[in-house]
Structures are given as structure tokens and as C-alpha cells.
Amino acid sequence: MEDILANSHLQLDALISFxxxxxxxxxxxxxxxxxxxxxLEQYASPREVEQILGEVNQEHVEPIFKDFGVTIGYxxxxxxxxxxxxxxxxxxxxxxxLSYIYIFGAIxxxxxxxxxxxxxxxxxxxxxxxxxxxxxxKTMGSEKSQLIRQFLTESITYRIYPxxxxxxxxx
Numbered sequence: 001m002e003d004i005l006a007n008s009h010l011q012l013d014a015l016i017s018f019x020x021x022x023x024x025x026x027x028x029x030x031x032x033x034x035x036x037x038x039x040l041e042q043y044a045s046p047r048e049v050e051q052i053l054g055e056v057n058q059e060h061v062e063p064i065f066k067d068f069g070v071t072i073g074y075x076x077x078x079x080x081x082x083x084x085x086x087x088x089x090x091x092x093x094x095x096x097x098l099s100y101i102y103i104f105g106a107i108x109x110x111x112x113x114x115x116x117x118x119x120x121x122x123x124x125x126x127x128x129x130x131x132x133x134x135x136x137x138k139t140m141g142s143e144k145s146q147l148i149r150q151f152l153t154e155s156i157t158y159r160i161y162p163x164x165x166x167x168x169x170x171x
Contacts, residue, residue: 009082010037037079046076 004011040049053074061072084098134147 009079038076050074050076 001015038049040046053076057072057074065072084096084101137147
């Protein structure tokens, strides 16, 4: 078998099929076996499969553990949900929690809001400084088209050469 990718949920050293073991090794229903992965038919209903598993559990497994006060159950979980949405205490492979995504997403959103407010404050401060310049240039006889060309040229230049904006703020 090919090496498993590093970002896979299932990291293992060995993989063994039940069919390769002698029947007497796994002959009783009360064994604690490893996690089982199944692939359902394309149109199979997971709820119906869980119902069948419940019937098998009730018929074969519950009678074994009833005397010990232990309850056993079987559930299906989509393979894509295991990493972030698994609520089983003991799970194969690494797990995380979906709440971390919400927490870090909220932090990122607040950083974006703060950065936007900061940008608006700097732009407003720069605009008031530029308003004086526009007033002086209009007084000196500049036309509207000249001012528009100047501001568009500066805007394009700032995008191409970002360091020039720093010089403008510092001057």
C-alpha cells in the first residue's frame, strides 16, 4: 500500500484485515476491536445502517455486557467530520475542535475591523492635509482636469511603488 499522506486523519504503522486472522481469534462478540471504517453504497441511508447496527448490537453484544453494567453502541460518522466534529472521547488519529475555527475567525475579523478603522483614520488625515494643497493650487489657477490627473497619477504610482507613500506621509 502507498504511504498515507501526512494530512490524513488515519496515521498507522500497520494495516491488517480481519480475514487474515484465524477465526478463533475474533470468534466472540464481546471483544474490544479497533476502529472500523466502512464504505456505504452510493444511495445507502446512514440512518438505516445505524438501525441495522443497533439490531445487531441488541442481539449479540448487549447480552454479553449486561451483567457488567456496560452499555455498548455503534454510530456512523462521516470520514470528513472526524477531525473537527467528532465528539467521541476516544478516537483514532488527531482531532481538533470546530470552536477553534470560530474563535480564530472572530479574532481575524476584529483585526480586520481595527485595520479598516486605522486605514480610514489615516486616509482622512491625509485628505485634510491634501485639501489645503488643493485649495492653494486652485487659488494659483489650476484646472479641475489637472487636479484629477495629478491625483490619479499619484494613486497609480503609490500602487506600483508603495515606498513613495511612506515618503509622502513623512514629509
